[in-house]
Structure formats: C-alpha cells, structure tokens
Amino acid sequence: MINLYSDTQTQPSKAMRLAMAEADVGDEQRGEDPSVNRLCDMTAELLGKEAAVFLPSGTMCNQLAIHIHCRPGEEIITHRSAHIINFEAGGTAAFSGAQVQGLDGPKGQFSVEAARAAIRPKDRHSPLTRLICVEQTANMGGGTIWPLKTIQELGDLARQQGLVYHMDGARLLNAVVASGVSAKDFAAPFDSLWLDLSKGLGCPVGAVLAGSKAFIEEAWRLKQRTGGAMRQAGIIAAAGIYALEHNIDRLAEDHANAKLFAETLRNLPGVKIDPAEVETNIVFFDIAGSGMTADPFVAAMKAKGVDLGGAGTSIRIVTHLDISRDDIMTAVEAIRAVLQEAKR
Ligand SMILES: *Cc1c(COP(=O)(O)O)cnc(C)c1O
Numbered sequence: 001m002i003n004l005y006s007d008t009q010t011q012p013s014k015a016m017r018l019a020m021a022e023a024d025v026g027d028e029q030r031g032e033d034p035s036v037n038r039l040c041d042m043t044a045e046l047l048g049k050e051a052a053v054f055l056p057s058g059t060m061c062n063q064l065a066i067h068i069h070c071r072p073g074e075e076i077i078t079h080r081s082a083h084i085i086n087f088e089a090g091g092t093a094a095f096s097g098a099q100v101q102g103l104d105g106p107k108g109q110f111s112v113e114a115a116r117a118a119i120r121p122k123d124r125h126s127p128l129t130r131l132i133c134v135e136q137t138a139n140m141g142g143g144t145i146w147p148l149k150t151i152q153e154l155g156d157l158a159r160q161q162g163l164v165y166h167m168d169g170a171r172l173l174n175a176v177v178a179s180g181v182s183a184k185d186f187a188a189p190f191d192s193l194w195l196d197l198s199k200g201l202g203c204p205v206g207a208v209l210a211g212s213k214a215f216i217e218e219a220w221r222l223k224q225r226t227g228g229a230m231r232q233a234g235i236i237a238a239a240g241i242y243a244l245e246h247n248i249d250r251l252a253e254d255h256a257n258a259k260l261f262a263e264t265l266r267n268l269p270g271v272k273i274d275p276a277e278v279e280t281n282i283v284f285f286d287i288a289g290s291g292m293t294a295d296p297f298v299a300a301m302k303a304k305g306v307d308l309g310g311a312g313t314s315i316r317i318v319t320h321l322d323i324s325r326d327d328i329m330t331a332v333e334a335i336r337a338v339l340q341e342a343k344r
Contacts, residue, residue, distance in 0.1 A: 108141015
C-alpha cells in the first residue's frame with residue numbers, strides 16, 4: 001500500500017527502533033527519565049524557549065495550553081479551518097469552557113487586520129478576547145506557511161492588546177525547512193508552541209510543548225491531572241531525539257515529492273490543481289471535473305493500493321518519509337487509471 005493518507009502513517013525506521021531499544025530510561029513522572037529530559041531540553045533549545053514538556057499527542061499540547069491560557073467564557077481567535085475547532089472533539093469547550101471565533105481567509109490563514117477587527121470591545125456584553133492561535137503550517141489550508149512577517153505582526157498585536165499568543169506547530173519544522181526561517185525566529189513571538197513528533201518527523205508517538213518555565217510548570221500539573229504523566233517514557237522519547245537529529249533536513253524530500261505529485265497530476269483531465277500553491281508536504285486537488293466524488297474515488301484508489309483522503313470533490317495527499325519518488329509516479333498513474341475507468 002502506498003500510504004498518502006497522512007504523515008501520521010509513517011513507520012518507525014530500523015535506526016529509530018534501535019535508538020528506542022537502547023534508550024536510557026527512568027521515572028518520567030518524577031522528572032527522572034534522562035531521555036525525556038534530553039528531548040525536552042533539545043526542543044526548548046530548538047525553539048528558543050525556557051522549558052518544554054513531553055506529551056502523548058499534539059492535541060493534548062493544544063488542550064493543556066488553552067486550559068492554562070483561557071478561563072471559561074473567554075474567546076480564542078483562530079482560522080475557521082483550525083485543528084482546535086474541527087478535530088479535537090470539542091475539547092476547547094469541554095475542558096476550558098472557552099469559545100472560538102473562527103476567521104476566514106485564503107490558504108488557512110487570516111490577516112492581521114482580520115485579527116484586529118475580531119478583538120472584542122471591552123464592554124459587558126462581549127466575551128473577553130484572550131488568545132490568538134495560528135497553525136504552522138496551515139493543515140487544511142494545504143500545508144501553507146505563515147510568513148514570518150505576519151507571525152511577528154500578529155505577535156505585536158497580541159502584545160499591544162494584552163492577549164496570549166499560541167502556535168499549533170504540528171508541522172512547524174516543515175515550514176522551517178521549506179522557508180529557511182529558523183524555528184527560533186518563527187517561535188520568538190509566541191507564549192507557547194509545540195512540535196509534533198508523530199507527523200513528518202516519523203516517530204510512533206509524542207509531541208513536545210514549550211514556553212516559559214512558569215508555563216511549563218503549569219502544563220506539568222495539568223499533565224499529571226489528566227493522566228498524561230508517564231513512567232519509562234524514554235523508550236518513546238528516544239524516537240523523538242533520533243528524529244530531531246536525523247529527520248528534520250530530509251523534510252525537503254517530502255516537499256519535493258509533493259511538488260512533483262502536483263506537477264505530474266496537473267496534466268490529467270478532470271483534475272484541478274495548482275502546483276504553485278504547494279508549499280510543503282500537503283496537496284489538495286479537486287476532481288469535480290471528472291464527474292467523480294471523493295468516496296468512490298478514494299475506494300477505487302484503495303483497490304489499486306493507494307490510500308488517500310477526501311471529502312466532497314476535494315482530495316488530500318500528504319507526503320512523508322515512507323513515500324519515494326517512485327511511489328508518487330505510481331500513485332499518479334493509479335489516479336489516471338481510476339479517472340479513465342470512471343469515464344467509461
Ligand atoms: C495532527 C495535528 C494536530 C494534533 O496532533 P496529534 O498528535 O495527532 O494529536 C494538531 N494540529 C494540527 C495542525 C495537526 O495537523
């Protein structure tokens with residue numbers, strides 16, 4: 001199976017498994033796991049923050065951060081396609097009682113002007129605006145990169161208005177590799193942000209949340225409270241250390257493969273795609289012109305050994321370290337065949 005469904009589908013490599021098998025471990029809950037501590041130090045250093053905490057998932061990073069930053073009835077500003085709105089099972093409302101104002105804007109991004117206009121007046125009728133959240137890269141926007149300038153201007157706005165600024169950095173390192181902007185520079189304006197280890201970095205599990213010492217102490221209390229504190233978690237943290245040492249620069253291959261996919265697919269009749277919009281490892285294309293919809297298309301592709309995702313007439317593929325150039329060419333051939341069979 002050629003698995004283009006998501007970069008969450010990666011299998012830990014032999015070398016990564018070896019690093020896991022040989023990891024030094026201890027009681028993580030007591031702060032005594034050397035591998036977890038090293039992973040947190042490496043991440044804090046990479047992001048230029050005081051401290052970091054290892055968590056089971058990116059969703060938990062977002063939810064703990066939101067819980068620390070927001071009181072019930074307060075409001076978060078983010079893009080309407082954001083993960084925290086659409087894919088966290090209502091966690092923001094359930095755990096923190098915060099509401100979210102979802103902003104419009106192309107490519108999964110909103111403008112500084114839109115954010116400024118969304119900040120509520122300080123009167124008794126309005127929820128208190130508390131947090132601005134951006135997703136780097138913007139997942140449902142097609143893996144687009146928020147420009148450093150916009151990130152910085154939103155940070156200035158947050159500071160002027162007394163708001164907290166949080167980055168969902170599930171794919172921050174894809175943005176770093178594709179843009180040449182350092183992780184530290186992207187991270188600088190944020191009060192909190194996190195990296196996912198289980199996406200393009202190729203780990204089986206885990207994410208790391210970073211911020212000030214005081215913020216991470218609060219995050220640790222919530223990690224304990226919600227059952228996220230672990231024991232010999234160095235076994236999985238070792239995968240993260242391995243990934244930070246070996247799997248960052250190679251994200252460029254995933255971006256090249258995504259571009260290759262889009263450029264090859266462009267010539268297929270019935271497919272709408274703009275290769276210029278592909279900035280990292282996520283590609284959306286539309287098959288409305290073929291007369292097919294996503295469900296039968298995805299099923300027919302699966303039958304040909306290619307796994308991908310879709311809704312309506314929009315299809316998404318994501319490249320990652322288990323996808324080669326050859327896999328891309330095979331997948332495009334399978335798409336050509338499926339669309340031709342549908343025409344007949
Ligand atoms: C995957 C993802 C998450 C959640 O990460 P998990 O580790 O799967 O919980 C959050 N935000 C974005 C943008 C993501 O792509």
